[in-house]
Amino acid sequence: MNQNPSPILVLFRQDLRITDNPALFHACKTSRPIIPLYILDDKSPGKWKMGAASKSWLHYSLKSLEESLVERGSQLFLYKGDTLEILQHLIEKYKATAIYWNHGYEPYWKKIEKKFKNLLPSSEGFKGSLLFEPTEIVNKQAEPFKVFTPFWRRCLEVLEIEPPLPAPPTISTKTIPTESLSSWKLPSSYPECLESSGIGEKAAHAKLQYFLRHAMATYAEDRDFPSLECTSKLSPHLHFGEISPRQVVYAAQKNAKFLSEVGWREFSYYQLSHFPDLPEKSWRPEFVHFPWKNNAHFLEKWQQGQTGYPIVDAGMRELKKTGIMHNRVRMIAASFLIKDLFIPWQTGADWFWQTLVDADLASNSSSWQWVAGCGFDAAPFFRVFNPILQSKKFDPEGLYIKQFVPELAHLSKTFIHEPWDKAPDYPKPLVNHEEARKKALESFKMLRTGPL
DNA sequence: TGAAATGTTGGGGCG
DNA sequence: ACGCCCCAACATTTC
Secondary structure, three states: OOOOOEEEEEEEEOOOOOOOHHHHHHHHOOOOOOOEEEEEEOOOOOHOOOOHHHHHHHHHHEEEEHHHHOOOOOOOOEEEEOHHHHHHHHHHHOOOOOOOEOOOOOOEEHHHHHHHHOOOOOEEEEEEEEEEEOOOOOOOOOOOOOHHHHHHHHHHHHOOOOOOOOOOOOOOOOOOEOHHHHHHHHOOOOOOOOOHHHHHHHHHHHHHHHHHHOOOHHHHHHOOOOHHHHOOOOOHHHHHHOOOOHHHHHHHHHHHHHHHHHHHHHHHHHHHHHOOOOOOOOOHHHHEEEEEOOOOHHHHHHHHHOOOOHHHHHHHHHHHHHOOOHHHHHHHHHHHHHHHHHOHHHHHHHHHHHHHOOOOOHHHHHHHHHHOOOOOOOOOOOOOOOOOOOOOOOOOOOHHHHHHHHOOOOOOOOOOOOOOOOOOOOOOOOOOHHHHHHHHHHHHHHHHHOOO
């Protein structure tokens, strides 16, 4: 064996795990010493640098990854700054021979990745964060799919469910000087309910196991009812790569409905990859002229959960308090912002980006476009959620509302969905839904017939 | 992964 | 027994 073999840089980003991590696994297989790296880069992503809630999650996730590496006699080396500059510096200083990493799909990141082979030709990128590389899946005309169902059908046709990779048995590590996590001063307790024990690779697998045992069987029927808490709650773990989609699918392959939710995640990355403007621009071109208005007062009330519609306010307060919102409630709250308050979907996406612990550029952008009706396979714009009906349908007892809106906790299910005469502390509706809906539909009609 | 508006049907009350 | 009306239930269309 070489006395002083040159090391491989293993770059972690949204793959903060040691199991089923192809970059780490294959780097270890070379028998060279590796340098496990995390670079907090607030510059390269531009507008889309990590939001506050995500950074808080990141803090604990890195801690957890660090522990896992230390358990195996390795370490995690932390750097802050421009990714390419830091890599270049480390390559020169430590005579590294290659960068190993798992592919990412954010537009800014794809540009960075492209340069790795120039820096070191024997660098290797792996598929670790998705089941399918976006370029793998095309229709019969060799075009990207625009609709989820055929996209996912095709994915399932080519899906080979292989067992996930084990953690590398040994991680021989070259030690280098590094910054410490505590010196980064990441917010470590925002939102207030964040608990370190629920974050990291082990926690992710514990949640998956819990879901498989207790919730998956009734997932299809129960998933839309926020008070039942029957969803997997894996989204932040998947976002940070504490668990891989392959690990999830391998364990849950019997449940088609749940699998298709992993499919929507794939479809979101697929969209971002084929349409890099996804976070900024409506995909359907006619929507670029939609007369949304940024109303600061309405926005503030929506953000704070003070719209006067109980299910919307419960959701927005859940978000602020926990950094999470149930999927059904996200759709209702998003529809309300776009179609009742008439605020552009991008403004809603920005808020979610700052406040969600699972904020994910692909999922967030594509989902907002879906609700707005301007995205791939989107709900048509005229599908307007009625916040009162949705509330009655999906939180019939008001249990979810009561969890987050204490002013309404004393109300029975008869009044809780329309509580305005019964709860003096609770705000009156910001807008009348009937009127707002009509206004939104009129504007949509104008859009289709064209402005005068 | 909508909901309202509009249309159709059929049972029952009633003269 | 019949026709008429009402309206709930369901279906279809429209936004």
